[in-house]
Amino acid sequence: MAFDKVKRSENYSEWYNQLVKNADLAEHSAVKGCMVIKPYGYAIWEKMQRQLDDMFKETGHSNAYFPLFVPKSLFEKEEKNAEGFAKECAVVTHYRLKANPDKPGTLMADPDSKLEEELVVRPTSEAIIWNTYKNWIQSYRDLPILINQWANVVRWEMRTRLFLRTAEFLWQEGHTAHASKEEALEETVRMLEVYAEFAQNFMAVPVIKGVKSENERFAGADDTYCIEGMMQDGKALQMGTSHFLGQNFAKAFDVKFQSKEGKLEYVWATSWGVSTRLMGALIMVHSDDEGLVLPPKLAPIHIVIVPVYRSDEDLATIKMAMDPQMQAWKKLGLTVKFDGRDTFKPGYKFAEWELKGVPVRLAVGMRDLESNTVEVFRRDTKEKTVVSMESVVDYAANLMNDIQESLYNRAKTFRDTRVYEANSWNEFVEIINVKEGFAMAHWDGTGETEEKIKELTKATIRCIPLDQPEEVGVCILSGKPSVKRVVFAKAY
């Protein structure tokens, strides 16, 4: 296909940009920093949404919807949260446009419609939601509240990249309220596990589960749990976060409940979210120089059939011959596309479906019908296999499991071979800058050291891993004592 094609190995960043564009996933819009998610990209996001939504419901959560706008006075209430997001808030100041008398044919914000109180376009919804929960919670009987919201949020970003960092993005945000600290902590970890399971079993992306350092914590949280994935350039991408909010929002919004023992206590809270950023992770982990590679569980199209024909009769014959197989796949829950377009040649179609990451492609010509065989191409390994027409239904269906598993294993091997222990500063710098991977290193636990390492290498602490054993050591930079290695990496 006549596309710009930079190779991954040449310029990873440009390769990503081209892929997002060429595979018709998303594009920049006329609004600075905001993206248009195109139908093919959105179809993948819908698959993610549906799966996550099922998992949220299985763990007892319900969806609800809260306002897009947050009155400034509410936004201010939880100070750390407000401070953390103030610099990237879109602010609504007027509620009407009128004809501009100075420039006929144009409009202007009507000065008479200036709002008494500005409205912030939600960068996250803790403030508006806790102001609402206040009225919902009186007694322990009203708890827990387990609510999720699918929504758009706006965080004004100066440097944006499609899916990875955009001014407006789509996400889900869970907001739960609990009667005890233990219960809220359990919830925080439960949702982290849900995210990890989704990343690994559906996105086929291995992740490290951990806790953020204080510097990287969500503004307003007591603790931020996260899952971190490794992209093919060795950089980390934060794929989801689950926050233990303690009683911070309950105190800011004065949300108390009467406990079983009759005492009035502040409510405990969590919040957790993943966003369209996951699309970026999905693309960057599996794709190759030919384009997108999708794990079958998130592929909008599982199988594409490209007929190789000369006449309209041949096309009709091929289509009819493949119909029983298409019906059989449909019954198995697989989505099949028969690409009968007469405006493109088979070679073009092959390249296009490779670019779009369809897991399995079949090429079927008249000769195949005669020999009762069909050529099956799997996108992940690019292997072609000739299979008998009788066995192709099962063969392709089984390939879905193979591909799903194989993508995960490939990504895990890639990641595992790029996670290094750093035992000296020189080793550390080499891992970050030359080997381009994650450095497992001792750290003295201070924000100053973390900051200094970032200045020197651009690497940040991605997380303090949950399953890392304690181990006596000394900080890679300061030499002060440390009891655990943490994950350092450059990150998106």
Added chain:
Amino acid sequence: MAFDKVKRSENYSEWYNQLVKNADLAEHSAVKGCMVIKPYGYAIWEKMQRQLDDMFKETGHSNAYFPLFVPKSLFEKEEKNAEGFAKECAVVTHYRLKANPDKPGTLMADPDSKLEEELVVRPTSEAIIWNTYKNWIQSYRDLPILINQWANVVRWEMRTRLFLRTAEFLWQEGHTAHASKEEALEETVRMLEVYAEFAQNFMAVPVIKGVKSENERFAGADDTYCIEGMMQDGKALQMGTSHFLGQNFAKAFDVKFQSKEGKLEYVWATSWGVSTRLMGALIMVHSDDEGLVLPPKLAPIHIVIVPVYRSDEDLATIKMAMDPQMQAWKKLGLTVKFDGRDTFKPGYKFAEWELKGVPVRLAVGMRDLESNTVEVFRRDTKEKTVVSMESVVDYAANLMNDIQESLYNRAKTFRDTRVYEANSWNEFVEIINVKEGFAMAHWDGTGETEEKIKELTKATIRCIPLDQPEEVGVCILSGKPSVKRVVFAKAY
């Protein structure tokens, strides 16, 4: 239950407000005119979304996502559209907050972050979408484009009512582009039919399909098709609209394509939408003085089982006894809730599930287990039937179809008996003000007459019905000639 309870017959408007609140569907938020959709209300909306989404996909549409914000200069381009929505636009003027030096602890829009160009929060997305389509369309091969978006939109309303009219609401908006006028017109009507089918077969609400008069047309459309339902107070509610946009947006955004014949032509367009307003229609058409009545196809819970017990052992026995039935219903795709809460008495639970409109309720006590029977209550007619335990699975499952059909028939009979022909001005006024129904009346086709009738009676033309036969007559007000009756009514 200890709720305020105004009867429908006493104060329909207040009855609606109380119902929305008491059934836990939605509530007002801290943001003027914006609502919080509570989990139970949202669950019903999700059912609507899923069904509509399936219907859109079956008719060849894909979902995508476009930015929340529209730069003012784009918003202005289609003049009529801009003029129509200018008075209700939320305007973003700044992209940052900073500490307010005059009021410590508070924030203010940072004057240094004033945007060069204001951003309008989308009241509808034609402008931003047609500005995008411009880059997607070169040739007839790029057409049609059949895209839908699920999104929030903002139209600043001064007088709001939950679900019916709110400053922010959720909706879907389809935006399609076509090579010919005929094709665009076909699409407009196709989507009107989809909406009508959804209203009738899923919401169990009969609707009149028609075309809006020029006064009531969507700003920027050549024609607006609509479906109109009748509420229990005899008022009309516009439930969905499908607009034939002609070439208006193509011309405003200069979107041309090369036809098969090689000519450069403007693209033809449609847009169509339904919103959370449908929740208002659903509530108002079927509910009664005991609360919500839901058609089974949109009910989040189909069957609730209320155990009547004295001891924990009894509760466990009843639950175990009902388990096979619950499994069987689940297999049939029905959602069943066993209400084992020990904090409420059966009578309270009965009232609560009636209030929430669950189609079928079972009351099961130890005596029922002994006699191997169970009492089945259907919400729509409030009939109780004692059924043998063996037959209850089929009985309740069949009731779903009965209730769905019966609700539609009830609503249709109600509506049909309140649609009157008005053949004189006196008759017209009586229908609108005393009989409280729809008046089928001749109209001279002018905006002036329409405006005058509205002033005199508050009735507006809901639509010019599609299936109304032509008939010679004279305008109800002006006495001028007319060839067709149109639907007049007071409306939400």
